[in-house]
Amino acid sequence: EAGVAQSPRYKIIEKRQSVAFWCNPISGHATLYWYQQILGQGPKLLIQFQNNGVVDDSQLPKDRFSAERLKGVDSTLKIQPAKLEDSAVYLCASSLGPGARYFGPGTRLTVT
Amino acid sequence: GENVEQHPSTLSVQEGDSAVIKCTYSDSASNYFPWYKQELGKGPQLIIDIRSNVGEKKDQRIAVTLNKTAKHFSLHITETQPEDSAVYFCAALAMDSNYQLIWGAGTKLIIKP
Numbered sequence: 001e002a003g004v005a006q007s008p009r010y011k012i013i014e015k016r017q018s019v020a021f022w023c024n025p026i027s028g029h030a031t032l033y034w035y036q037q038i039l040g041q042g043p044k045l046l047i048q049f050q051n052n053g054v055v056d057d058s059q060l061p062k063d064r065f066s067a068e069r070l071k072g073v074d075s076t077l078k079i080q081p082a083k084l085e086d087s088a089v090y091l092c093a094s095s096l097g098p099g100a101r102y103f104g105p106g107t108r109l110t111v112t
Numbered sequence: 113g114e115n116v117e118q119h120p121s122t123l124s125v126q127e128g129d130s131a132v133i134k135c136t137y138s139d140s141a142s143n144y145f146p147w148y149k150q151e152l153g154k155g156p157q158l159i160i161d162i163r164s165n166v167g168e169k170k171d172q173r174i175a176v177t178l179n180k181t182a183k184h185f186s187l188h189i190t191e192t193q194p195e196d197s198a199v200y201f202c203a204a205l206a207m208d209s210n211y212q213l214i215w216g217a218g219t220k221l222i223i224k225p
Contacts, residue, residue, distance in 0.1 A: 004155075042201050042215035043156065056210045091155050098211035099144050103155035 002026065004104035006092050012110045018080035021107045025073065025094030031055075032069055033101060034077050035091040043091055049075065082111045114139040114206035118216025126224050131192055133219045135202035136184040144205035145185045146213070147176060151198045160187070189221075197223045 005024040013019050025032050030051050035043035046065065048055040051072040060067070064083070069075040079086055089108050093101040115138040125131045137145075143164035148156035162169045162176045162185065169176050173192075178185040189196055202216040 040218075042218055045212055048210065048212075056212065093155075098205060100146060100158050100161055101213065102158060103148075105153075106155045108153075 004092055004094055004102055006090075006104035006107055008107055009105065010108045010110075012112065013082055015084055015111050016081040018078065019082055019109060020076050020078045021090050021092075021109075023075045023077070023092030023104060025075070025092070026102055029094035029096055029102075030072070031095045031097070032075050033093040033095075034067055034075070035093065035103075037089045037091055037106070039088075046077070079109075082109075084111050087111045113209060114142055114204055114214040116202060116204050116214045116216045118202050118219060120219060121217065122220045122222070124222040124224060125192055127192055127194060129192055131187075131189045131196070131221055133187045133200055133202070133221070134184060135186070135204075135216050136182075137204040137214075138183065139204070139206060139208070140180070140183060141207040142204040143207070145176070145178060146203050147174075147187050148201045148203070149198045150201065150218075156201060192221075192223050194223050194225060197221060 007022050032049045034046045037043045046060045047057040047067045049069040067077045087110050089106040091106045093103045095101045118135045146161035149159045150156045160176050162178050173190050175188045199218045199220050201218050203213040206212050206214050
């Protein structure tokens with residue numbers, strides 16, 4: 001069974017630029033999550049999708065972050081404009097239900 | 113809401129010895145507790161999980177124990193090997209906030225050769 005795929009793996013941008021991340025979840029997983037992980041900390045949930053719909057985006061900085069999940073499969077997370085404090089690893093995860101989450105390798109973003 | 117505390121933050125053990133990482137949670141309604149291993153440059157990998165109707169679960173060299181009364185759960189790794197070196201996170205499923213995972217702060221496990 002293929003795991004969660006993410007791209008790109010690394011991205012370096014200047015502050016105020018925009019960036020987008022892509023995620024392809026495990027086939028059949030209805031729930032998709034985007035997490036932000038700052039070095040030395042645990043993952044922080046940004047947004048959770050159930051099929052096409054948003055379940056929880058309470059911790060998403062909506063003035064600069066946006067996410068969508070078209071057709072209930074792939075998802076993109078966008079940051080516009082980026083700030084220095086957005087430097088982190090962005091993790092995508094998927095699950096069948098409310099239990100086990102399966103994570104992708106993450107995208108390491110550096111904002112200079 | 114749910115809160116998870118994890119100890120220790122760093123654990124150094126001799127290769128071949130056992131390692132134990134402990135977590136406590138606050139919400140007695142939580143019923144699912146996963147453990148993740150994160151190696152450098154990789155995403156968290158689910159290594160074992162336990163539900164509240166079970167007191168212990170084993171998978172080869174790793175085991176998880178759950179004490180519902182005391183609201184704590186532990187990860188046990190026996191016969192540690194160099195490839196066990198990683199950061200380990202515990203988590204608890206919060207029943208009162210869209211079933212979000214509430215994460216511990218992580219434990220850096222170092223296996224000394």
